[in-house]
Amino acid sequence: MIRNYSRPPIRKDTSIAITRDNILYNTELFLEPSVIMFSLWAVAFWHEGGLTPSYLILSVILFYITFPCSSKIHMAAWRVFRNIILSWALLAGLVLSFGIITGYIKLFSPVAIKLWLWLTPVCQLLAVFALRAGASLLLKLQGPQKRVIVAGMNDQGIALAESLIHNDYSTATCLGFFEDRDPERLQNKNGFPILGKLADIAEYVKTHNINIIYLSLPMVSQPRIIKLLDELQDTTASIYILPDIFLTDLIQGHMGQVDGIPVMAICESPFTGVDSLVKRLTDIVLSLIILTLLSP
Template sequence: MGSDQTPRTRKGGFVVRNQSGFSTLYRLIDLSIITLLYYGSYAFFDFSVANVDLILLFVFVISFQLVAEAFDLYRSWRGYATIEILKSTSYCWAITCVATLTIGFFIVEAIEQPTSALLMWFASSGVALLSWRFVMRKFLFKIRQSGMNSRQAIIIGATKTGYNLAHQIIDNEQLGIQFQGIFDDRAEERLPHKFKNQVLGDIEHAINMARNNKVDYIYIALPMSAENRIRDILEKCADTTANVYIIPNFFIYNLMNARWQSVGSVQALSVYDTPFQGASNLLKRAEDIVVGSIILTILAIPMLFIAAAVKLTSPGPIIFKQKRYGLDGKQIYIYKFRSMTAMDNGPVVKQATKNDPRITKLGSFLRRTSLDELPQFINVLQGRMSIVGPRPHAVAHNEQYRKLIKGYMLRHKVRPGITGWAQVNGLRGETSTINKMVERVEYDLDYIHRWSVWLDVKIIVMTIFNGFVNKNAY
């Protein structure tokens, strides 16, 4: 659970995250819980702790911090449902346990960890990490609902952004913010219909409320084009003691993994970004290596039989290599079992269609069952692809669709995948119309925007149960 506070501004006007106090506190509590329960589990079974035994404790603590960073566990959770915090904590704990056990397997000869104490430590730490967050969350809710630590807030700007913000404040009592109303200078006939009965007065009225100490928070929700108007309001707000926040209408952009980035002392908002940076990138890559290695080990013999069948049933190479766009739009070669007599890899690539004469008899079966994609697990271990991600298209198709579909190239902000969010939702095979490709791209961008390890696991499970065979895969 992260801090329950909103961002603040630093002298000089640059935005910073006000997480240092609460974030550090939560990290220290987590560290204390994990460490105390480690020693407590040993003491319960009357085992002594040798210096070498502390290796696993060190591994667990470091792993938990890295995974928590990837899941952004220590961010502000104000406004989120409690179940969301508990889910994120559970994922971090489970992944940390797996990582600790995996590393412990390789150093098992160097240390002697009693299984009973180890299992008790894992189980009790998971329960404790969840329990203290749940209790703290309920405690904060009770305080705010009782009126303690509550704040009075108004919104300047009868805009879509202001309207959405008002509903967020009203619908989330745990914020401890009492919404007073919306204020706007426009005449009633110029206001959008939905706001006509909700505007309590003009902006000067709102400023006077703040001057009379009736307002704690002022949210300015005017469009970014109203720069001069915003500056004038800010100058008037300087004559009050209210906390002032600007809510920019970034919804006009297709924000993807937006985050604040420091450029020296300047804060920049990323509009189009990748979710795989820092610990998240390491976590995603570890997922690919571990899962990919396991799958290749299991499928090695079946792949040998498929390779022999391809060679014996039609002339040509066993593996078909084709140029496609990978991470950051750079060209890569992907591997597939050859399923056609033709091997298009130039400026013109014809998509496979129903009853396509180029598809071999064995190739038809391989394509329907997705078995032709199995060599791409080698691409995964090479780092060219991921197990889960947007499916890569031929270079010729990329050049065609990037001119026709807005935001098409954003799907290349991550490594392409063997399976993806679009595929498990039935969007596979021939894209006979531009709308089919638009829908596929929308799913790809939604995956990038919502990425988590849990979403990857969900897609992999969906692929196993209903993603291999598809009537649209020709």
């Protein structure tokens, strides 16, 4: 009996991340925030002889502000250097400005502040490049690569397969595609294996220990998708749907939720979320500066 997937039960967003089980991804989330925090601790132990409350509170605040860290594992070396230096200059400038305005900067020695300002970006750079050097070892510790198949050979499915193949830090490998169309109708320029028809997927998953299935089928093929999902109910593989993004101009596409209902943003105003807050704060600060300069 085919289940009705057209009206799934409403549930809260589980924030599923495709890379959540990648040890490099999880390490990067904590790496730079931890470096910023521990470098401040090191300065505290060196200058104060211990971790005083003021240093501890500041370190926790800094960790909270900088977590999670953006991924830099794929960046060129010069971009990593530029990103870290500019980000640190902005963060340090904001922290120092806040300390001067509130007077809390008096709780810290000028010598300790100068040392921390120079020590932290150096440690960040060393940590990022050390992680890159040890990436292959970390991936080996994580275990064998996950086995992936793709249902439907189209532009987005091929793009995904190429990404998995050419990504040196991927924890998954693409075994091939399942497609109902004749081979001569497919644009298989890279020669990806065609493992069978869509009806063969369920049996293939069971016999070949497949971990992940990507459904790269046109959204208009709802009956085929529903039938395929029903056939895969008794497998242990994770199933993800690749949206047919090439039907639209997907400029800022990302997943979100409205009161627990999953939605996909196709094109979003640049002044939303954190960007809206930054713009508002910038307007206020600039207005105050202009009023101060114009006042007699």
